[in-house]
Amino acid sequence: MIKGVRSTPNLASLSPNKASANDALLLVNQALAAMDENPNTSPVSGAHVTVLLDQAVQALAVKADGVYVDGTFGRGGHSRKILEKLGERGRLIAFDKDLQAIESSKAIKDTRFFMVHSHFAGMQVRLAEMGIHKVDGILLDLGISSPQIDEPARGFSFRFDAPLDMRMDQTRGQTAAEFIAGTTEQQLAEVIKNYGEERFAKQIARAIIAERNDGRPITTTGQLTKVVASAVTRFEPGQNPATRTFQALRIHVNQELEELSLTMPQCLALLSPQGRLAVISFHSLEDRMVKQFIRAQVNRDDLPANFPVRAADLPQPKLRAVGKSIKPSPQEIKANPRSRSAVMRVAERTATA
Numbered sequence: 001m002i003k004g005v006r007s008t009p010n011l012a013s014l015s016p017n018k019a020s021a022n023d024a025l026l027l028v029n030q031a032l033a034a035m036d037e038n039p040n041t042s043p044v045s046g047a048h049v050t051v052l053l054d055q056a057v058q059a060l061a062v063k064a065d066g067v068y069v070d071g072t073f074g075r076g077g078h079s080r081k082i083l084e085k086l087g088e089r090g091r092l093i094a095f096d097k098d099l100q101a102i103e104s105s106k107a108i109k110d111t112r113f114f115m116v117h118s119h120f121a122g123m124q125v126r127l128a129e130m131g132i133h134k135v136d137g138i139l140l141d142l143g144i145s146s147p148q149i150d151e152p153a154r155g156f157s158f159r160f161d162a163p164l165d166m167r168m169d170q171t172r173g174q175t176a177a178e179f180i181a182g183t184t185e186q187q188l189a190e191v192i193k194n195y196g197e198e199r200f201a202k203q204i205a206r207a208i209i210a211e212r213n214d215g216r217p218i219t220t221t222g223q224l225t226k227v228v229a230s231a232v233t234r235f236e237p238g239q240n241p242a243t244r245t246f247q248a249l250r251i252h253v254n255q256e257l258e259e260l261s262l263t264m265p266q267c268l269a270l271l272s273p274q275g276r277l278a279v280i281s282f283h284s285l286e287d288r289m290v291k292q293f294i295r296a297q298v299n300r301d302d303l304p305a306n307f308p309v310r311a312a313d314l315p316q317p318k319l320r321a322v323g324k325s326i327k328p329s330p331q332e333i334k335a336n337p338r339s340r341s342a343v344m345r346v347a348e349r350t351a352t353a
């Protein structure tokens, strides 16, 4: 356990009697508040402008005494708004795999709020450890936060020359530089093509591996940007030629699509009837995955015409899509250009087991 970070509390040990999950959570929070005092950690600064703030919290249709999950705390814009809507007995459990996000969460002094340092694919297990098996709403605001991309040392951006890290969770896993050092040209080309939707993926992979094999390992964002630029002959106006390669490596290093595909079935299992799932995606690969998952749960009777089955035996939908996908308004995009590619999809859990 990292000092000052709330490990998953075990409610059973703290609330052996018949207290409700909400009461037990309150006890745990009080115990953890004391552990959170860590004089060696300074508050982390950094601005993140929350995308679709009102729309996302509205989509969750927050019930005052409900239990909610913010799977991507970031700097807590959505979390704070959810807390505003919760009553005394409501609870919010937030997850983030980035330690700086965890640090920043300590500014929220609210006994209804719990922060867990974990990838969101660990959600069901971590919640079960807290005695929580059902929740009333889950929000996922995918991708990276502005503080992550704007801090050169994180290695997410081609705007700075810095070590090529790109891990959201710097306590584990391979950095982008380590991945490049050990990969094959073919695997690298696949990553860049599949996750960056980059048409020059083969040329870029060839250039990167040639550089590496010539005794110049790619260890910085600056080096990577230069090598990619040398291999890309045409790119979208106003876009850095390395944009898609950086996106691809970030998605690969953080296993972003695997995380999402492991997490959506958990959301389905965790949501109580009428519980809401809201997912904000920032690129088409994620959005497609979310759309297909929701569609598959909405159209469970999608059987061939004349399939011999009685209407009563047809599998019933587990989700109901709530409205159409929601995008930021032109005003929001003007105020926060980073919101421009956001798409939110919302679904509600039906009563089907």
Ligand SMILES: C[S@@+](CC[C@H](N)C(=O)[O-])C[C@H]1O[C@@H](n2cnc3c(N)ncnc32)[C@H](O)[C@@H]1O
Binding pocket: 048, 049, 050, 051, 071, 072, 073, 074, 075, 076, 077, 078, 079, 095, 096, 097, 098, 101, 118, 119, 120, 121, 141, 142, 143, 144, 145, 168, 259
């Ligand atoms: C777009 S930001 C969220 C911003 C947040 N909604 C706010 O208003 O401040 C995404 C955050 O989710 C975290 N994150 C992304 N993928 C994650 C995952 N698989 N598990 C846990 N945290 C993740 C990132 O570290 C980042 O802090």
